[in-house]
Amino acid sequence: MLSRYRFLSSYVPAKARAMVFEKYGNPKDVLRAHTYELPPLTPTTLHMRFLASPINPADINQxxxxxxxxxxFTKELGGLPDGEHKELAVGGNEGVAEIIAVGDQVKDLKVGDWVIMGRAGFGTWRTHAAATPNDVIHFNSKEIGLIQAATLSVNPCTAYRMLKDFVTLKKGDFVIQCGANSSVGQSVIQIAKAWDVNTINIVRNRPDIENLKTYLKSLGATHIITDQELRSYKTKELIKEWTGGNVVKLGLNCVGGEVATEMAKYLGQSGVYVTYGAMSRQPFVVPASHLIFKDIKFLGFWMSRWNKTHSREEKEEMLNEVITLMKFKKETPGYAAFEEVLWGNPSESNESLRDKFLDALDKSGAGFHGKKQILKMQY
Amino acid sequence: MLSRYRFLSSYVPAKARAMVFEKYGNPKDVLRAHTYELPPLTPTTLHMRFLASPINPADINQxxxxxxxxxxFTKELGGLPDGEHKELAVGGNEGVAEIIAVGDQVKDLKVGDWVIMGRAGFGTWRTHAAATPNDVIHFNSKEIGLIQAATLSVNPCTAYRMLKDFVTLKKGDFVIQCGANSSVGQSVIQIAKAWDVNTINIVRNRPDIENLKTYLKSLGATHIITDQELRSYKTKELIKEWTGGNVVKLGLNCVGGEVATEMAKYLGQSGVYVTYGAMSRQPFVVPASHLIFKDIKFLGFWMSRWNKTHSREEKEEMLNEVITLMKFKKETPGYAAFEEVLWGNPSESNESLRDKFLDALDKSGAGFHGKKQILKMQY
Incomplete structure (x- = not known):
C-alpha cells in the first residue's frame, strides 16, 4: 500500500480504471471496464483514489x-472504443477514497484525508476520480477500518437517521424492526444499544436460528423473535411482557409483505412506522384502524433524499456521531458479512477486470441473499 | 315550537326521554327508551333541550x-325498571341543543343559545340534559338551519380539519378524494371550493352517475371520476391534463380497498394521504416505493381525538369558520340526504319511542348505504 501522504510537487495523475456504462440495461450487458486519464488538477478541485467500494442492490437497479x-453521465471519461455515445457513467454509489492531491484554493481538505461521497450518483467503482470539495465528506478515519468506512454512508447512516428523525427516543424506550439481521438492522441494534434503547428484532426463521440470535445479542439486541413466532397468538402477551406495558414508539420495515403488516400491530398509540426497503418485494396492508384510532403514521425514509436536502456540515456531524456510536474496531470485520474482491490492478486488462467484477456481481445476488461484495482497490 | 327564550324565574325542568343502554350489545337487544328527571340546576351547570340528533354509524359501533x-355510564339517570345495573349510558354522539336554563355562575352562555357537544360520548339521543359549560360549544346559529347544525360537529369539521392540518393549501392546489359523495366528501368539496382549491373526486359508478356528477359539480367539485374509470390505463394522462403537471398535495380516503390503493398513485412527491374511514371494510395496500421514493405520508384522522386534545376556544373558532365556509342556507336541506324522525313526544309511551327509534335505525342501514336518520325532538 502506498504512503497516505504525497506531495503536490511530485504529483503525476495515474491512469484510472472504472466500471462504466453508456446506457441503462442489464448490468451484464452494459457494464464495461474502462481506462481513462484524470483531468488536470485545478485550484478548486481535488484528486482522490478509491480504497474500497461495495456493490449494493440499489447500484444494480440504478x-x-x-x-x-x-x-x-459525462464526456470527461472519453467514450468507449466500441461505444455508441460519448457520455459514460461510472457505477456504484458508496465507497471510501483517499485524497491524493488538492488545488491551492481547496480549504479544510488535505492529502491523506479519507472521504466518502456526499451524494448518490457520483460513481465509486473506480480507482481514481477528480472531484470538487462539495462532492465529498471528510470524516475521522482513525476510529474506523477500511471496510467499515466503505460501507458507512448508506446503511449505518440510514439506521442513525431513522432512530433520530421520527420520534424522540429516551433511555428504556422500545423500537421494533423486521429484517433485523440486514446491514441497516444490525446498525439499528448497535446505535439503539449505545442509547440504552430497547430493540425487538424480527428475523426469518432458519435452521441456525440460535447462532443468529447469539450474534444479534452480541451486538446489543434486547429481544429477538422469528417471523413464525410473530404470527403466534401468544406474541401479544409476550411483547407486553417484554415492554412492561410501555408503548413501542418506532417500527422499522425493510421487508414488506405479511411480516410488515403483522409488525404494525405492535406499535403503540401515535407510533411511527418507517419503511425503508421491501426485500420481500411484497407490498403491505394497512388496516384503517391503525391510522384512524391508533394514529400510527406510516412514513418512508430514503438516505439519498436526506443527502440531497442537507448540508455538508450536517453530513460530517452525522458521520462522526455514527462512527462513535457504533464503536467500530479497525481490526475486526465488523457488523456485516462481506467478501473482499481485489480489483483495479494496473497490469490487468479491461476484459479481466470486467470478468472479475461480473463474478462479484453474481456472488452478491443483488445483495438480498448473497454476501456483500466489496471492491478493494489495487495500485 | 316553543319560544327560544325562557326565564329562569319560571323554570321547572321537564321530564326527559332518552334512548339508553346499560351494557354493550346489539342495539336492538340493549337499547331502551327511558324517562328520567333532570337533576336540579346548580350555580355552575346548565340545562338544555336537544333539537335534533342524527344516528351515525359510529354510534352503533359504540x-x-x-x-x-x-x-x-352514569347513575344520574336512575336504573331501568327491569335493569341489571344502576348505571346507564345515553346513545348518540352528535346533535344540537338549545340552552333552557343556566346557573348564576355560568359565563358566556345564556338561555336561547344553540350548542353542540364538545366531545364524543355525551349522549345526544334524548330530549333534555344537564351539563357543565365545558361539555358544550356555542356557535353562531343565525347562519345555519336546524339539520345542518345537528350534523355539523362530525362530518363538516372532519373535512375542514383534514384540509387545514396536514398540508398548506393555496389557491389552485389539488386535492384527490374517494367516497366523494359521502357527507365528509361533500363538505370537502364545498370548503375546497371556498378556498379556490381544486378537487378530484372519485365516486362509485352507478346507473344515475350523471345526476350525481351534476350534483357534486353544483357543490363546487372540479373533476369527477368513477372507480371504474380510475382503473383505466388512460387515467394517468387524464389527471395530468387536469392538474397541468402540478402535484396533488393531499389525498383523503374513507373507502379503503382497491380504490384507496389506486388513489395513492396520483399523489405527488411528498404528498399526504389521510385515511378517516373504511366504508368498504377492506384494508388497503401500500407499495414501499410510495413511502421511500415519493415520500408520501400515510396518516389518519379521527375527529374524536382532535376534540380531546383541543380547547373549547379552538372548537368554537372552527365551528364558526366551517359555518361561514360552507355557506349553509337555513331553508334548504343542505348537503346530505337525510330523513327526519319526529321523536320524544311526551304523550308517547317508552315502548312506542323505542319502536320508532329502532325503525329509524333499520332505515339508516348503519349509515353506509341507507339515508341518514335525524331525530327531531318534540315537546
Missing part, C-alpha cells in the same frame, strides 16, 4: 434505469 | 362496544 437516483 | 370512544 444501472437497469429503475432506481430514482440517477447516475451522472 | 353501543356494540367496538368503537374506541366510550359512552359515559
Amino acid at each position: 444501472i437497469e434505469g429503475v432506481y430514482p437516483a440517477r447516475p451522472t | 353501543i356494540e362496544g367496538v368503537y374506541p370512544a366510550r359512552p359515559t
Whole structure:
C-alpha cells in the first residue's frame, strides 16, 4: 500500500480504471471496464483514489434505469472504443477514497484525508476520480477500518437517521424492526444499544436460528423473535411482557409483505412506522384502524433524499456521531458479512477486470441473499 | 315550537326521554327508551333541550362496544325498571341543543343559545340534559338551519380539519378524494371550493352517475371520476391534463380497498394521504416505493381525538369558520340526504319511542348505504 501522504510537487495523475456504462440495461450487458486519464488538477478541485467500494442492490437497479437516483453521465471519461455515445457513467454509489492531491484554493481538505461521497450518483467503482470539495465528506478515519468506512454512508447512516428523525427516543424506550439481521438492522441494534434503547428484532426463521440470535445479542439486541413466532397468538402477551406495558414508539420495515403488516400491530398509540426497503418485494396492508384510532403514521425514509436536502456540515456531524456510536474496531470485520474482491490492478486488462467484477456481481445476488461484495482497490 | 327564550324565574325542568343502554350489545337487544328527571340546576351547570340528533354509524359501533370512544355510564339517570345495573349510558354522539336554563355562575352562555357537544360520548339521543359549560360549544346559529347544525360537529369539521392540518393549501392546489359523495366528501368539496382549491373526486359508478356528477359539480367539485374509470390505463394522462403537471398535495380516503390503493398513485412527491374511514371494510395496500421514493405520508384522522386534545376556544373558532365556509342556507336541506324522525313526544309511551327509534335505525342501514336518520325532538 502506498504512503497516505504525497506531495503536490511530485504529483503525476495515474491512469484510472472504472466500471462504466453508456446506457441503462442489464448490468451484464452494459457494464464495461474502462481506462481513462484524470483531468488536470485545478485550484478548486481535488484528486482522490478509491480504497474500497461495495456493490449494493440499489447500484444494480440504478444501472437497469429503475432506481430514482440517477447516475451522472459525462464526456470527461472519453467514450468507449466500441461505444455508441460519448457520455459514460461510472457505477456504484458508496465507497471510501483517499485524497491524493488538492488545488491551492481547496480549504479544510488535505492529502491523506479519507472521504466518502456526499451524494448518490457520483460513481465509486473506480480507482481514481477528480472531484470538487462539495462532492465529498471528510470524516475521522482513525476510529474506523477500511471496510467499515466503505460501507458507512448508506446503511449505518440510514439506521442513525431513522432512530433520530421520527420520534424522540429516551433511555428504556422500545423500537421494533423486521429484517433485523440486514446491514441497516444490525446498525439499528448497535446505535439503539449505545442509547440504552430497547430493540425487538424480527428475523426469518432458519435452521441456525440460535447462532443468529447469539450474534444479534452480541451486538446489543434486547429481544429477538422469528417471523413464525410473530404470527403466534401468544406474541401479544409476550411483547407486553417484554415492554412492561410501555408503548413501542418506532417500527422499522425493510421487508414488506405479511411480516410488515403483522409488525404494525405492535406499535403503540401515535407510533411511527418507517419503511425503508421491501426485500420481500411484497407490498403491505394497512388496516384503517391503525391510522384512524391508533394514529400510527406510516412514513418512508430514503438516505439519498436526506443527502440531497442537507448540508455538508450536517453530513460530517452525522458521520462522526455514527462512527462513535457504533464503536467500530479497525481490526475486526465488523457488523456485516462481506467478501473482499481485489480489483483495479494496473497490469490487468479491461476484459479481466470486467470478468472479475461480473463474478462479484453474481456472488452478491443483488445483495438480498448473497454476501456483500466489496471492491478493494489495487495500485 | 316553543319560544327560544325562557326565564329562569319560571323554570321547572321537564321530564326527559332518552334512548339508553346499560351494557354493550346489539342495539336492538340493549337499547331502551327511558324517562328520567333532570337533576336540579346548580350555580355552575346548565340545562338544555336537544333539537335534533342524527344516528351515525359510529354510534352503533359504540353501543356494540367496538368503537374506541366510550359512552359515559352514569347513575344520574336512575336504573331501568327491569335493569341489571344502576348505571346507564345515553346513545348518540352528535346533535344540537338549545340552552333552557343556566346557573348564576355560568359565563358566556345564556338561555336561547344553540350548542353542540364538545366531545364524543355525551349522549345526544334524548330530549333534555344537564351539563357543565365545558361539555358544550356555542356557535353562531343565525347562519345555519336546524339539520345542518345537528350534523355539523362530525362530518363538516372532519373535512375542514383534514384540509387545514396536514398540508398548506393555496389557491389552485389539488386535492384527490374517494367516497366523494359521502357527507365528509361533500363538505370537502364545498370548503375546497371556498378556498379556490381544486378537487378530484372519485365516486362509485352507478346507473344515475350523471345526476350525481351534476350534483357534486353544483357543490363546487372540479373533476369527477368513477372507480371504474380510475382503473383505466388512460387515467394517468387524464389527471395530468387536469392538474397541468402540478402535484396533488393531499389525498383523503374513507373507502379503503382497491380504490384507496389506486388513489395513492396520483399523489405527488411528498404528498399526504389521510385515511378517516373504511366504508368498504377492506384494508388497503401500500407499495414501499410510495413511502421511500415519493415520500408520501400515510396518516389518519379521527375527529374524536382532535376534540380531546383541543380547547373549547379552538372548537368554537372552527365551528364558526366551517359555518361561514360552507355557506349553509337555513331553508334548504343542505348537503346530505337525510330523513327526519319526529321523536320524544311526551304523550308517547317508552315502548312506542323505542319502536320508532329502532325503525329509524333499520332505515339508516348503519349509515353506509341507507339515508341518514335525524331525530327531531318534540315537546
